[in-house]
Amino acid sequence: xxxxxxxxxxxxxxxxxxxxxxxxxxxxxxxxxxxxxxxxxxxxxxxxxxxxxxxxxxxxxxxxxxxxxxxxxxxxxxxxxxxxxxxxxxxxxxxxxxxxxxxxxxxxxxxxxxxxxxxxxxxxxxxxxxxxxxxxxxxxxxxxxxxxxxxxxxxxxxxxxxxxxxxxxxxxxxxxxxxxxxxxxxxxxxxxxxxxxxxxxxxxxxxxxxxxxxxxxxxx
Amino acid sequence: xxxxxxxxxxxxxxxxxxxxxxxxxxxxxxxxxxxxxxxxxxxxxxxxxxxxxxxxxxxxxxxxxxxxxxxxxxxxxxxxxxxxxxxxxxxxxxxxxxxxxxxxxxxxxxxxxxxxxxxxxxxxxxxxxxxxxxxxxxxxxxxxxxxxxxxxxxxxxxxxxxxxxxxxxxxxxxxxxxxxxxxxxxxxxxxxxxxxxxxxxxxxxxxxxxxxxxxxxxxxxxxxxxxxxxxxxxxxxxxxxxxxxxxxxxxxxxxxxxxxxxxxxxxxxxxxxxxxxxxxxxxxxxxxxxxxxxxxxxxxxxxxxxxxxxxxxxxxxxxxxxxxxxxxxxxxxxxxxxxxxxxxxxxxxxxxxxxxxxxxxxxxxxxxxxxxx
Numbered sequence: 001x002x003x004x005x006x007x008x009x010x011x012x013x014x015x016x017x018x019x020x021x022x023x024x025x026x027x028x029x030x031x032x033x034x035x036x037x038x039x040x041x042x043x044x045x046x047x048x049x050x051x052x053x054x055x056x057x058x059x060x061x062x063x064x065x066x067x068x069x070x071x072x073x074x075x076x077x078x079x080x081x082x083x084x085x086x087x088x089x090x091x092x093x094x095x096x097x098x099x100x101x102x103x104x105x106x107x108x109x110x111x112x113x114x115x116x117x118x119x120x121x122x123x124x125x126x127x128x129x130x131x132x133x134x135x136x137x138x139x140x141x142x143x144x145x146x147x148x149x150x151x152x153x154x155x156x157x158x159x160x161x162x163x164x165x166x167x168x169x170x171x172x173x174x175x176x177x178x179x180x181x182x183x184x185x186x187x188x189x190x191x192x193x194x195x196x197x198x199x200x201x202x203x204x205x206x207x208x209x210x211x212x213x214x215x216x217x218x219x220x
Numbered sequence: 221x222x223x224x225x226x227x228x229x230x231x232x233x234x235x236x237x238x239x240x241x242x243x244x245x246x247x248x249x250x251x252x253x254x255x256x257x258x259x260x261x262x263x264x265x266x267x268x269x270x271x272x273x274x275x276x277x278x279x280x281x282x283x284x285x286x287x288x289x290x291x292x293x294x295x296x297x298x299x300x301x302x303x304x305x306x307x308x309x310x311x312x313x314x315x316x317x318x319x320x321x322x323x324x325x326x327x328x329x330x331x332x333x334x335x336x337x338x339x340x341x342x343x344x345x346x347x348x349x350x351x352x353x354x355x356x357x358x359x360x361x362x363x364x365x366x367x368x369x370x371x372x373x374x375x376x377x378x379x380x381x382x383x384x385x386x387x388x389x390x391x392x393x394x395x396x397x398x399x400x401x402x403x404x405x406x407x408x409x410x411x412x413x414x415x416x417x418x419x420x421x422x423x424x425x426x427x428x429x430x431x432x433x434x435x436x437x438x439x440x441x442x443x444x445x446x447x448x449x450x451x452x453x454x455x456x457x458x459x460x461x462x463x464x465x466x467x468x469x470x471x472x473x474x475x476x477x478x479x480x481x482x483x484x485x486x487x488x489x490x491x492x493x494x495x496x497x498x499x500x501x502x503x504x505x506x507x508x509x510x511x512x513x514x515x516x517x518x519x520x521x522x523x524x525x526x527x528x529x530x531x532x533x534x535x536x537x538x539x540x541x542x543x544x545x546x547x548x549x550x551x552x553x554x555x556x557x558x559x560x561x562x563x564x565x566x567x568x569x570x571x572x573x574x575x576x577x578x579x580x581x582x583x584x585x586x587x588x589x590x591x592x593x
Contacts, residue, residue: 001593037589037591037592039589040589041589044579046579061571062570062580064568065571065579068561068562068564069561069588070561070588070591
């Protein structure tokens with residue numbers, strides 16, 4: 001069994017992402033179960049702009065730091081995919097993930113441990129909205145958005161508006177994540193399926209000792 | 221320099237041993253026990269000063285002892301040096317639930333005195349032999365080392381947590397100037413006068429003035445009204461002239477910075493200086509200068525420095541070896557070095573010290589979950 005270290009965006013994610021990823025790890029195919037052990041100290045790396053452009057070396061440092069933890073097998077970077085532009089170009093989650101993953105080869109990712117990037121569209125809270133009918137405190141008259149992946153654009157704001165106690169990620173993100181017992185509705189969101197797939201890829205890589213970068217780059 | 225301190229049963233510090241360096245920086249979330257650590261040392265110092273253990277200033281005994289150990293002793297054990305000779309002093313003070321005091325004092329491993337239940341366990345080699353009662357450190361005629369240690373612990377420790385109105389007062393208080401800068405800095409004029417009175421260290425005064433330019437580039441000098449020493453003026457360069465303004469009218473950041481620097485350059489120097497959250501109210505651009513003052517203080521022999529901070533920017537200026545992590549679990553504080561894997565990352569510059577407050581929160585050894593199997 002190898003260690004899986006999460007790199008996440010904000011304080012709420014530090015608390016909540018392990019809960020979600022922990023659940024998803026238990027739902028991997030049977031042959032991939034027991035390959036990864038979830039590290040108890042996610043690293044808070046900030047948004048995509050904190051690890052790209054002039055700060056792209058910061059991600060290499062963070063991965064090097066993660067690699068100091070014993071028995072590292074995989075690292076998973078989970079960021080919100082709500083940026084408009086990255087490095088001067090219109091933001092494309094798939095392309096940005098590929099570029100970021102490819103760059104990390106320089107610090108040992110893909111050879112000594114595996115690394116995957118997942119952008120959640122629009123943000124982590126979009127997954128909660130997809131499963132909103134399980135959230136405690138949801139106001140009775142609320143109509144769930146039909147396409148939480150694309151709208152609402154401000155998922156945190158949507159939760160704040162439609163939950164009885166409002167929403168603050170630091171205070172509520174973990175509590176709401178734990179309240180969701182069935183993530184099936186979130187599977188309608190492509191980035192949620194991407195998260196599931198990335199975990200399966202990482203577990204498979206650790207199982208076969210063939211480390212990967214995910215998504216695989218199409219760049220030369 | 222205090223090399224090691226063990227505190228038992230003071231608020232959340234049930235049994236905590238801390239190894240201290242010439243420069244030590246305590247980091248941890250709010251409510252973990254950093255302030256309790258500083259208060260414990262202040263409590264010990266004040267107890268020695270008054271020769272009695274008085275819980276009232278801290279709200280009574282029930283507010284001082286650990287909430288789950290109200291019927292146990294309060295105890296302090298210190299290992300410290302007084303000068304550069306390397307002679308190691310060890311002092312223990314224990315207050316039993318009955319109110320009785322137990323005390324022991326060693327120099328270079330040899331017990332010079334020890335008493336409990338108002339009787340000598342090891343009597344000091346002096347004649348006439350006093351009857352032990354209360355705190356005896358420094359109260360045994362003929363026992364020179366005991367006096368040295370008493371002066372060291374009573375007057376040689378400053379615990380500073382400057383408020384936003386520091387240096388706004390009259391600058392004089394009744395505290396003896398020999399005791400140095402008061403914890404709240406309210407005798408700053410006396411302290412400034414004593415810095416200036418030692419002409420052999422006149423360059424220190426100039427360094428203070430130059431250092432203040434980190435906060436305000438227009439600062440030309442600092443002047444103290446003599447002989448009355450009733451105001452400290454800050455000279456500002458203004459159209460080729462120097463405009464003097466009373467320090468009391470300066471900004472909070474300026475006054476806070478100056479208060480720290482006065483503490484660092486006070487005469488005579490403290491041997492150990494505690495500063496809580498020195499970054500408060502300061503412009504980030506002044507933090508490097510303040511950090512440099514903290515780092516040079518022990519190198520110049522002006523005292524050991526122990527800081528608490530929540531500032532990633534300030535933390536970035538300090539070496540990994542100086543950091544101590546403060547954590548709390550179920551109201552029990554632990555303090556120790558940064559975990560080995562984070563220390564490796566710091567040494568290899570994969571992690572900046574400030575990132576121990578942001579990206580990868582500082583951990584004690586053993587706090588990272590181990591991979592099963």
